[in-house]
Amino acid sequence: xxxxxxxxxxxxxxxxxxxxxxxxxxxxxxxxxxxxxxxxxxxxxxxxxxxxxxxxxxxxxxxxxxxxxxxxxxxxxxxxxxxxxxxxxxxxxxxxxxxxxxxxxxxxxxxxxxxxxxxxxxxxxxxxxxxxxxxxxxxxxxxxxxxxxxxxxxxxxxxxxxxxxxxxxxxxxxxxxxxxxxxxxxxxxxxxxxxxxxxxxxxxxxxxxxxxxxxxxxxxxxxxxxxxxxxxxxxxxxxxxxxxxx
Amino acid sequence: xxxxxxxxxxxxxxxxxxxxxxxxxxxxxxxxxxxxxxxxxxxxxxxxxxxxxxxxxxxxxxxxxxxxxxxxxxxxxxxxxxxxxxxxxxxxxxxxxxxxxxxxxxxxxxxxxxxxxxxxxxxxxxxxxxxxxxxxxxxxxxxxxxxxxxxxxxxxxxxxxxxxxxxxxxxxxxxxxxxxxxxxxxxxxxxxxxxxxxxxxxxxxxxxxxxxxxxxxxxxxxxxxxxxxxxxxxxxxxxxxxxxxxxxxxxxxxxxxxxxxxxxx
Numbered sequence: 001x002x003x004x005x006x007x008x009x010x011x012x013x014x015x016x017x018x019x020x021x022x023x024x025x026x027x028x029x030x031x032x033x034x035x036x037x038x039x040x041x042x043x044x045x046x047x048x049x050x051x052x053x054x055x056x057x058x059x060x061x062x063x064x065x066x067x068x069x070x071x072x073x074x075x076x077x078x079x080x081x082x083x084x085x086x087x088x089x090x091x092x093x094x095x096x097x098x099x100x101x102x103x104x105x106x107x108x109x110x111x112x113x114x115x116x117x118x119x120x121x122x123x124x125x126x127x128x129x130x131x132x133x134x135x136x137x138x139x140x141x142x143x144x145x146x147x148x149x150x151x152x153x154x155x156x157x158x159x160x161x162x163x164x165x166x167x168x169x170x171x172x173x174x175x176x177x178x179x180x181x182x183x184x185x186x187x188x189x190x191x192x193x194x195x196x197x198x199x200x201x202x203x204x205x206x207x208x209x210x211x212x213x214x215x216x217x218x219x220x221x222x223x224x225x226x227x228x229x230x231x232x233x234x235x236x237x238x239x240x241x242x243x244x245x246x
Numbered sequence: 247x248x249x250x251x252x253x254x255x256x257x258x259x260x261x262x263x264x265x266x267x268x269x270x271x272x273x274x275x276x277x278x279x280x281x282x283x284x285x286x287x288x289x290x291x292x293x294x295x296x297x298x299x300x301x302x303x304x305x306x307x308x309x310x311x312x313x314x315x316x317x318x319x320x321x322x323x324x325x326x327x328x329x330x331x332x333x334x335x336x337x338x339x340x341x342x343x344x345x346x347x348x349x350x351x352x353x354x355x356x357x358x359x360x361x362x363x364x365x366x367x368x369x370x371x372x373x374x375x376x377x378x379x380x381x382x383x384x385x386x387x388x389x390x391x392x393x394x395x396x397x398x399x400x401x402x403x404x405x406x407x408x409x410x411x412x413x414x415x416x417x418x419x420x421x422x423x424x425x426x427x428x429x430x431x432x433x434x435x436x437x438x439x440x441x442x443x444x445x446x447x448x449x450x451x452x453x454x455x456x457x458x459x460x461x462x463x464x465x466x467x468x469x470x471x472x473x474x475x476x477x478x479x480x481x482x483x484x485x486x487x488x489x490x491x492x493x494x495x496x497x498x499x500x501x502x503x504x505x506x507x508x509x510x511x
Contacts, residue, residue: 049344049348051344051347069352069353071350071351072350074348074349074350075350077348079344079348081341081344083340083341084341085340085341085342085344085345086342087262087266087342089265089266089269089270090262090265090266090269094261094262094265097258097261098258098259098261098262098345099345100258101254101255101257101258101259101261102255102258102259102345102346102348102349102351102356103251103349103350104248104250104251104254104255104350104351105254106254
């Protein structure tokens, strides 16, 4: 299912957070959204998830313009927010059941779906565990399982690997790529970590609210005549690409 | 979206609130300790100073403890209603509100489900408190335990709606102290929960009028009459009307942008 963003602008009072941003997500691919802190990534996510109202521009889902609260858009979106949104007092399965209920899935449907999702994410034996007892990497995996529970066609991840060690980051990145390949899931992966992006990934570079590039990683390097994506990022933003902290 | 999806969401929200409540057992006990202290300690000291004459719905002279029982039931509902506003602000700050708002169901339905969940959990605490009242010889008629149920439910919805309405106006958890000082205490003390209004009128005419316009006074009277299987129509209309107005205000005033980082504050 295609998601297009057309001429979106957004202001917080006098400050412009997004300025005439347009792009289309490549279907069945991991689309990387690269930008430093304050680039407008979270604002863009808040608009795509309809937590913010559009001030100007439009979002199109499969060519249909989405105006106002849209049930269809929310049914098609799975979201992992930057800040963890799991309920720490509940178990893994209880968190999934709550999310499922909000999407109209019965407990039985959730359990059927959750079993295989957790298994794939390496959490098959942890469904009864309290979220508090899980480490950061496992919590993120639960959030991904939860985002996929209602079988969305588009997955939005807002800096989902922040604060995780290298192994956990790589595992999550690998798993999301598998989902793209096997289930034709369209992913928008916001990050400021260059190493998470593969050369043929579609890349959007956002800086100071403006879209600076909409191409693939390798093409961007060619366009900027630099050997690495980090160097291209530096040229576009004037900032050094952050190195991952593990 | 099918009707079934709405009911599944309601069940899911009720279950989640119940599970969270069970996890936080201290909240349950502290909710009971507060009114119990009033019933056992405060009332013991006050009963000598405050005579309660025969006023409807009572048919005879009653003890002060009997008089304040409905007020203390409403106190539990009041604190729970306001606690719900705290929990909404907490959910907003912790991010879990986003999970709710990502549901394809209408936000008004989701918030209504939350309100119903808050009300039902409050009822469980009120009945536990009434049960403890029997242990200290405060015994309302048994039929009253049944007839008071709709009155308690309506009061819980009214106070939950006020809590929900306030939660949209509380920017941070730290501001909750303001709710205590400016909402809970004035609502409770400027009502007929602890003393009949005629007693208040003896001391101050204007205070009497303030109390008369306090919706919490009417909620207490609704519960008081219902506990004796009687209907106070004025109290029912005021409590029902206030519940409707604040539910509408809470639903209309809810701003999802606050949950998404609140940079616009």
